[in-house]
Amino acid sequence: MRYALLVLAAPQSSAASQGALRFARAALARGHTVSRVFFYGEGVHNATALAVPPQDEVDTVAQWRDFALANGIELVVCIAAALRRGLLDEGERERYERTAANLDPAFVLSGLGQLAEAALESDRVITFGG
Amino acid sequence: MSTLHIVSTAPTAGTALADALRVAGAGDTLLLTGDGVYAAVAHAPGPSQLLREAAATGVQLYALLPDIDARGLAHRLHPGVRLVDDNGFVELTERCPRTASWF
């Protein structure tokens, strides 16, 4: 089956992001496809390239990046939710004339249409929130 | 066409569990994850009552094992709650055509 995941919580504020990662790994292990992970609301904080967790703590951003690269999974961040929270890629940095871009390159900014598409085209949509 | 209801916040932190169980009916499945697993503790009067009522109406009750173990709850569980690991979580989503998350 094709799964789409929706992540709505920041890695530091709940266990939802880690739960989504564990679920995604288990889904692949059972032979399913994870077509897209969409980050919305506070979930956009999963895509920052600038978080520096202490060495004895889990680096959730790195885990998403490694997981996506190893399995060819799209990590899509809602652009409106990201801009609101100061999460920019190089294009948005330039457009809004901010001093730095901080979106991890494993993630892409896009619109909510990507969530709609994922919801309609996959067999299952699982939401991971607060 | 049953629904898998996933509750991920503690029963003392809001109304997610109660709201989910108003919707859940016979043939539906409830899975407690994250802090939601605190509802599975036996002798917590409010949540236990909700879970008993849900089981009586034909809702199947599950909790996510890694979240139970992490919180030291393995020996304090409500007897009607079955445990699944991450693989079992995926299996539940295969079985239920629809999932609804509550938090």
Next chain:
Amino acid sequence: MKKILVVVRGSPYGSARAREAIDAALLLSAFAAEIAVLFSGDGVWQLQPGQQPGSIAAQPVQAMLGAFEAYDITRVYADAGALAERGLDAGHLLGGATALDATALRELFVNHDRVITL
């Protein structure tokens, strides 16, 4: 075509959750064959009449709920149990929401292919 149920559970003004949930519901309506919106839990506080968030320099949710009609979102519901717990009058709700009891809620879920909680 798939039918989507959006469950809105955030109270207004406490965080961006409510606003972003309505944004998403409006956008999803353009893609789905059919869409319904259910206000659940503290989300029902969005339906409280008489909000004047100018007092805290916030945008009113009324304007957003008013957009439902323009986006052809006609099926707007509230969990009657959640309304009752909060002392909200099911007869006076913003957004044209209809209160549903537990039986009707169950039916609502069964009649949709996808449930997205925001």
